[in-house]
Every structure is written in structure tokens, then in C-alpha cells.
Amino acid sequence: MPMNQIVRRAVIGAALAVLASTSGLVTSAWGAAGKPRVAIETDKGTIVVELEDKKAPITAANFLSYVDRHRFDGGQFFRANRAKGAPGAGSIQGQPKPYSRRAPPIAHESTLKTGLKHTAGAISMGRDAPGSATADFFICASAQPYLDAKPGKSDAAQGYAVFGKVVQGMDVVKKILAGRTDGATDVPSMKGQILNPPVKIISMKRL
Known part of the structure; x- marks a missing residue:
């Protein structure tokens, strides 16, 4: 040749x-389908989430805007809501660093609309009334179908807005869930769920 x-x-x-x-x-x-991923570095380890920016575009874009502005850097996982009688089941809740500026609330993307579910590893938005979510989020350590939307007009029936899932670091989620939860709170429903000490979010960044 x-x-x-x-x-x-x-x-x-x-x-x-x-x-x-x-x-x-x-x-x-x-990810395999071009979905954005975010690394959540904590003092207990790193969690990687993959966002459903096509199925839940408003919620995913809102979360990424906080990530890109470093609003979660210095934040914390402050709550571990453990299911009674089911070790390892429940969810952990995170928030931005204290006193960080929050964007206006976003429209609620219910699971009936997106087709996403609160399965183990799901990341979802915390809220009061539908359409009040800003930056607080939670990660399911186990399946929690009661958080999915159901047909109806009540706030409870609207459920919570899933916008992604954990693809690495479920062991870290479980570790945070198992933390000490005798922190002080003024909210009766959160008594026995406040992490003491909270788990620090060192940084969040796109991969």
C-alpha cells in the first residue's frame, strides 16, 4: 500500500x-438524551442529578438559574423527613444559602402534566400553595406516590413538581436522611425533622 x-x-x-x-x-x-446534569457537593459526599428540562421546562430552568448564579453554594440540607417504620425511606430538603436573593415564584408543573413521578431518587420542588415555589427542593430517598398530583382542584391534589432524578449518590441521600433530627423549629409539622447540624451544600455546578 x-x-x-x-x-x-x-x-x-x-x-x-x-x-x-x-x-x-x-x-x-x-446524559444519554442530552439532559443537563448538576453535581451537588455536600460535606457528606456528592449527589448528581439529571434534570428533565423537556418534560418540566419551567421548573428545571428555574433550578438551573439558581445553580448558575451560585445561590445554592453555602446552602444546606436542613430537613430529613423519615417515613415511620420504614428505615431508609423518606426525603431530604435543601435550600439556598441564608439571605440569598430569590427569584419570583414559578408556575406549578404538576406530575399529571409532566408524567414524572415521585419515585426513589426524584428531585422535586418544595412549595406552599401551587405556584409559590422558588428555590427550596427535596430529594426522595424512596418512592412517595402520595406526593404526585391527583385529579382535583385542591392544593393537596396538585402534588409537587418533579423535575429530575438522582443518577449518582443515592448513598449520600440515605446518609443525610439518617442524620440527627432534633433541631429547633417553629413549625409543628417539622418537629423531629430538622437536621442538627444541617448538611452543608458546598457547591452546585453543571457537569
């Missing part, structure tokens, strides 16, 4: 190898 053909094949092979390597990096960072 002529030398120029050998060189040409070698160059093409090298280019394809680089392309394959780069493609692997993109898939790793964005």
Missing part, C-alpha cells in the same frame, strides 16, 4: 478516536 494511503488512514483513525472520546464525554456530562 502506498505510503500516502497509510498516513491518510492513520489520520482518519486518530480523528475518529478523538470523536468517539469526545462523544463519550458529552454523554457522561449530559
